[in-house]
Amino acid sequence: MNDFSFFSPTRIVFGKNALESIGSELGRIGCTKALIVYGGGSARAAGTLDRVEASLDAAGIAHVELGGVRPNPEITLVREGIELARSEKVDVVVPVGGGSVMDTAKAIALGAVYDGDVWDFFVHRAAPTERIPVAAVPTLPASGSEASNSSVISNDAEHLKCGINTDLNRPVAAFMDPELTYTLPPYQTAAGAVDIISHVMERFFSGEPAVPVTDHIACGIIRSVIECAPRALAQPDDYDARANLMWAGTLAHNGLAGCGVNVPSSRDGDWTCHGLEHELSALDTSITHGAGLAVIFPAWMRYVWREHPERFLTFAREVFDIKAVDGSDEAIEDAVTATIDELQEFFVSLGMPRTLGAFDVHEDDIERMIPGLTLNRGEVFGSFKQLTLDDARAIYRSAL
Ligand code: NZQ
């Protein structure tokens, strides 16, 4: 087991009454004025914003609002939020929405206390040293942003989508009511399930040796998603299915699922598939992150599995109860291929695409993704198997 440093400071308030605690919890940690951030209107329509405001009002916490965050959120609105946070002197940012809303809130929280342009952080021109606290109200189990160290923001003018990882990004609290997710469109529920599974797999397939305790946690999270996502799609108000998905989403990306299989002195996983997917969403901002991963992850797996077949065999056994009939190369290849096929069929059964063609992404688009990939990942990347930009081109091509 590799040495690791696990830091998950987010207080999780989970359940049907979670929103009622927002005001008292923020009051307890000394907050007096909140900037509520939300998206295109789902939180308003569902009455969630009203409930958040009522909870803040009851605790005497003042609030202002910023709406209009789009999926694959853009830097322009972040800058607007920073101006508002400064002029209104807010001391906490409260995102109510999915990963896009939470990541926007995190970027505002970093930028409001920084003299330069917040984009500096995303292109590694500067490192943040402080932030306003963020207290999240997630409405979509997917990104895990409610407890993660990441914020991912697009810059349309520069055709880029970039992330900043820092412990300053970890929210101080997350108020998680599974009932808020009943209104999700099926496509978002499905894409969220893929994203959750992907956050675990990025860590599981780090290239590092097995760690049974972490591997069991990791595969248990994945099995739970495989069990609960179809139930949530069949019956959107299945509380238990929604609650398990929501908690799985947090556990998949707060760092727990990578302890000991982390890459020493580096990322807590491989993260190549996220890198390849982020360029896809930068190419076309209408592509949903989880849907992109549903295409990219199986393609990457087919390309790299021979580097560490033993990790794939563990995954095969723990997640799908697939075993190689003997230790021959042929039996191992059969078991691994059956596992990747089964995973991909599961994604497709949820309503996710199988190929990049489904996004209208074709051969001549591949080159357009390479400059962003080079900026974000360099010319050599990945820990399960070190890849070059030519390997990235080949993986994209295999997914067309
Ligand atoms: O904008 P509204 O009206 O809220 O609608 C949203 C949006 O259209 C809708 N939605 C959210 N909750 C809903 C709902 N509709 C009905 N009922 C609800 N309860 O869902 C749509 C998608 O929302 P979005 O926030 O974009 O989705 P998601 O949570 O999947 O977040 C995706 C973003 O997170 C980033 C992705 O790259 C992408 O930009 N990620 C962030 C990470 C992090 N911070 O740790 C890690 C991830 O790997 C990921 O990269």
Ligand code: ZN
């Ligand atoms: Zn993701």
